[in-house]
Amino acid sequence: MLNEFEIIEHYFKLPLINQKEVKLGIGDDAAVISLSQDKELVVSIDTLVEGVHFLKGLSPKDVANKSLLVNLSDIAAMGATPRWITLSLTLPENNSVWLEGFSKQFNKLLKNYSLALIGGDLTKGPLSITIQAHGIIPKGKFLQRSGAKPGDYIYVTGELGAAAYALRYLKNTDDNLKPTNDELEKLNKPEPKIQTGLELRDIATSCIDISDGLFIDLSHILNCSKVGADVKLNDIPYSKTLLKLNKDLAIDLALTGGDDYELCFTAPSNLSKSDLEKKITTSKFFKVGRINQLDLKLNLIGDDKKIYKLKSAGYQHF
Amino acid sequence: MLNEFEIIEHYFKLPLINQKEVKLGIGDDAAVISLSQDKELVVSIDTLVEGVHFLKGLSPKDVANKSLLVNLSDIAAMGATPRWITLSLTLPENNSVWLEGFSKQFNKLLKNYSLALIGGDLTKGPLSITIQAHGIIPKGKFLQRSGAKPGDYIYVTGELGAAAYALRYLKNTDDNLKPTNDELEKLNKPEPKIQTGLELRDIATSCIDISDGLFIDLSHILNCSKVGADVKLNDIPYSKTLLKLNKDLAIDLALTGGDDYELCFTAPSNLSKSDLEKKITTSKFFKVGRINQLDLKLNLIGDDKKIYKLKSAGYQHF
Numbered sequence: 001m002l003n004e005f006e007i008i009e010h011y012f013k014l015p016l017i018n019q020k021e022v023k024l025g026i027g028d029d030a031a032v033i034s035l036s037q038d039k040e041l042v043v044s045i046d047t048l049v050e051g052v053h054f055l056k057g058l059s060p061k062d063v064a065n066k067s068l069l070v071n072l073s074d075i076a077a078m079g080a081t082p083r084w085i086t087l088s089l090t091l092p093e094n095n096s097v098w099l100e101g102f103s104k105q106f107n108k109l110l111k112n113y114s115l116a117l118i119g120g121d122l123t124k125g126p127l128s129i130t131i132q133a134h135g136i137i138p139k140g141k142f143l144q145r146s147g148a149k150p151g152d153y154i155y156v157t158g159e160l161g162a163a164a165y166a167l168r169y170l171k172n173t174d175d176n177l178k179p180t181n182d183e184l185e186k187l188n189k190p191e192p193k194i195q196t197g198l199e200l201r202d203i204a205t206s207c208i209d210i211s212d213g214l215f216i217d218l219s220h221i222l223n224c225s226k227v228g229a230d231v232k233l234n235d236i237p238y239s240k241t242l243l244k245l246n247k248d249l250a251i252d253l254a255l256t257g258g259d260d261y262e263l264c265f266t267a268p269s270n271l272s273k274s275d276l277e278k279k280i281t282t283s284k285f286f287k288v289g290r291i292n293q294l295d296l297k298l299n300l301i302g303d304d305k306k307i308y309k310l311k312s313a314g315y316q317h318f
Numbered sequence: 319m320l321n322e323f324e325i326i327e328h329y330f331k332l333p334l335i336n337q338k339e340v341k342l343g344i345g346d347d348a349a350v351i352s353l354s355q356d357k358e359l360v361v362s363i364d365t366l367v368e369g370v371h372f373l374k375g376l377s378p379k380d381v382a383n384k385s386l387l388v389n390l391s392d393i394a395a396m397g398a399t400p401r402w403i404t405l406s407l408t409l410p411e412n413n414s415v416w417l418e419g420f421s422k423q424f425n426k427l428l429k430n431y432s433l434a435l436i437g438g439d440l441t442k443g444p445l446s447i448t449i450q451a452h453g454i455i456p457k458g459k460f461l462q463r464s465g466a467k468p469g470d471y472i473y474v475t476g477e478l479g480a481a482a483y484a485l486r487y488l489k490n491t492d493d494n495l496k497p498t499n500d501e502l503e504k505l506n507k508p509e510p511k512i513q514t515g516l517e518l519r520d521i522a523t524s525c526i527d528i529s530d531g532l533f534i535d536l537s538h539i540l541n542c543s544k545v546g547a548d549v550k551l552n553d554i555p556y557s558k559t560l561l562k563l564n565k566d567l568a569i570d571l572a573l574t575g576g577d578d579y580e581l582c583f584t585a586p587s588n589l590s591k592s593d594l595e596k597k598i599t600t601s602k603f604f605k606v607g608r609i610n611q612l613d614l615k616l617n618l619i620g621d622d623k624k625i626y627k628l629k630s631a632g633y634q635h636f
Contacts, residue, residue: 001412004440011421012405012435019434022402031436033452036354043436045404049443084340084351086363087330088448094319094636103329116337117330118349118361121448122322125367128450130406130439132363134351276610296605309585318412318442 004318005220009134024144027224029077029209030135032142042135042142050127054188055170060101062188069107070211072192073261077144077209079201080135082113082194087120088130113194116140143200143207143265145224152205152266152292154229155276157283158198160214161250162239163187164257179241186239190261195282197263203279204265213256214288215310218264219298222291225266230299231289233308248311255300256312266291322636323538333511342462345542347395347527348453350460360453360460362392368445372506373488377565378419380506384428386576388529390510391579395527396510397461397519398453400512405438406448461518461525461583463542468611470523470584473594475514475601478532479568480557482575495522497559504557508579512604515581521597522583531574532606532627536582537616540609543584548617549607551626566629573618574630584609 002010013026023040024032030044048067049058058066066084070072075082087106091098110117115133148154162183169175170187193209200207210217214236223231233251242250263283267276269290276285289301302308331344341358342350364372366385368374376384386403393400404425409416428435466472480501481601487493488505490522511527518525524543528535532554540547551569560568581601585594587608593605607619620626 002414007412007417008438008440010426011417012438013349014425014435015587017432022434022436025434025436026438028437031402031404033436035357035359039353041353041359041452043404043452045406045437045448045604047406047408047441047443047446047448049408049441052441052443081510084349086349086361086450088363088365088447090365090367091636094325096320099325099329107330107332108427110332114336115331116334116343118340118343118351119346119363120326120344121364122326122636123365123367123370124445125365125370126444128365128408128443128446130363130365132361132450134361239610317408318440 029074042080045132047130061105063103071133071135075135076197076295080137090125148206148225148266154289158262159239161254163259164253207265210260219291237286347392360398363450365448379423383421383507394515398455402452408443418501466524466543466584470609472607476580477557479572481577482571525583528578555604591606
């Protein structure tokens with residue numbers, strides 16, 4: 001049976017014919033369309049379903065946070081500036097308290113990120129939120145999953161595993177190690193790395209946002225770039241609470257838990273740490289590994305320099 | 319309690335600040351963004367939920383038909399040419415038969431309409447399909463709901479009530495008058511009036527597609543244009559089978575049933591029928607009434623020249 005990514009590849013990824021404006025189609029964080037001599041449009045659509053992408057009973061405020069911010073993260077991963085939003089809202093009932101809570105936060109975020117809501121749809125049905133974000137980028141400047149070269153270093157912009165541990169804690173009453181407030185917030189109010197995406201335009205050879213876990217998302221970079229990689233488990237920036245957990249669990253959460261919305265990017269190895277620090281001023285960043293050309297695999301290297309095997313690869317819908 | 323349109327107006331329609339590229343925002347069939355000196359981008363998003371917008375058990379082929387075509391109808395109503403599609407698909411299970419049926423028809427339609435699928439999302443959850451269509455139009459040429467002037471005639475591009483009767487027939491085993499095949503097809507495979515939309519660019523003073531029924535959709539034109547209208551019930555082009563029904567039921571289906579996806583437009587009264595016939599060559603069209611400025615109401619005029627009262631206004635989610 002095909003998995004989520006194979007379904008898209010098999011059923012929906014057709015060759016584009018007479019579509020010279022389409023600079024990037026299916027299979028990246030967003031699509032890119034060339035519409036004028038100097039600018040390109042970057043678009044990304046995402047659906048969040050109650051009970052699948054967020055727990056039942058999540059406050060309307062946090063539904064607004066999560067649904068908009070994860071979408072902006074896709075635009076950030078392209079190095080684009082998000083500008084316009086369409087919102088298709090499916091609600092089980094006409095609930096004015098929910099609508100008030102959702103719209104208040106949604107409108108606040110629009111203001112904070114200088115976005116305009118330009119259209120949408122309102123429908124009755126099981127709670128789900130679909131958002132399309134539209135961004136702008138100077139012609140030819142977008143970041144993509146392909147482009148990583150053998151020898152490039154691999155970086156991530158922040159600690160991993162916070163959101164996954166927070167979700168585990170909320171679902172699992174056996175966990176008695178409370179996540180920090182920052183970790184809890186990361187689950188429902190991730191910070192899209194928009195400014196960092198802009199800073200990476202002239203540095204990164206490839207980029208993706210970490211939504212399904214570093215293992216799956218870095219694998220997308222490898223597949224699109226037709227390269228392999230070695231990642232050192234000791235170099236992963238584990239989120240604070242993960243450092244107190246059993247090591248296998250910490251690795252599992254950090255690499256396959258998803259929902260981090262940090263950026264993973266590659267950059268040429270001749271750029272020193274201080275070169276990068278001059279360019280990347282709006283996020284921390286951590287070197288976690290290196291692109292190789294030995295094979296197309298993602299090797300996780302453990303303490304003992306042996307290859308580490310994950311229990312699962314990461315979140316997939318199917 | 320607020321209805322569907324009031325919810326959007328109350329919670330989500332904020333003044334646009336520093337958004338000079340947004341030529342048309344919330345409240346029309348689609349939004350319009352100016353991205354180059356000569357072209358504008360027209361975008362429309364719609365969600366279809368199983369059991370709400372289509373009957374449970376509808377074939378995946380017809381789910382593909384309906385979900386894409388109703389979206390193209392919004393682009394047609396703007397006078398734009400649809401070009402690019404994003405698709406967010408929420409499926410209860412990984413069902414290869416369903417995916418094969420859906421994608422085969424979806425891809426066929428993309429080819430027929432010279433569209434490219436440029437991105438999307440695949441999610442587990444209750445069956446729903448969200449599509450955003452992106453169209454292109456020369457600068458300043460888009461049709462909108464506002465613009466109808468007192469004295470303008472009101473037209474529709476085809477017979478009304480077919481889809482509503484077909485739906486009623488399929489849901490109601492008491493109906494023994496079988497719809498024609500064309501009427502059944504109109505429910506699940508509506509024909510977006512794209513070419514007609516292009517022809518109307520230099521003729522129509524306002525335009526909308528009829529998705530919720532002529533009564534509600536023409537009311538949107540009246541509200542946006544700040545005018546009123548008289549519509550003669552005898553001039554409505556009733557779909558074939560409706561002519562055999564009880565008159566009140568036929569009026570109800572034709573004016574409030576929805577799902578017709580014909581265009582309703584207004585044009586200056588000095589354009590004669592033959593003037594219009596020279597310009598509008600790809601659809602039939604029927605004059606159904608006239609814009610007035612007496613009040614902001616939509617008056618339905620019956621046989622007896624008295625005002626006719628509908629039992630319900632048309633489909634609303636809330």
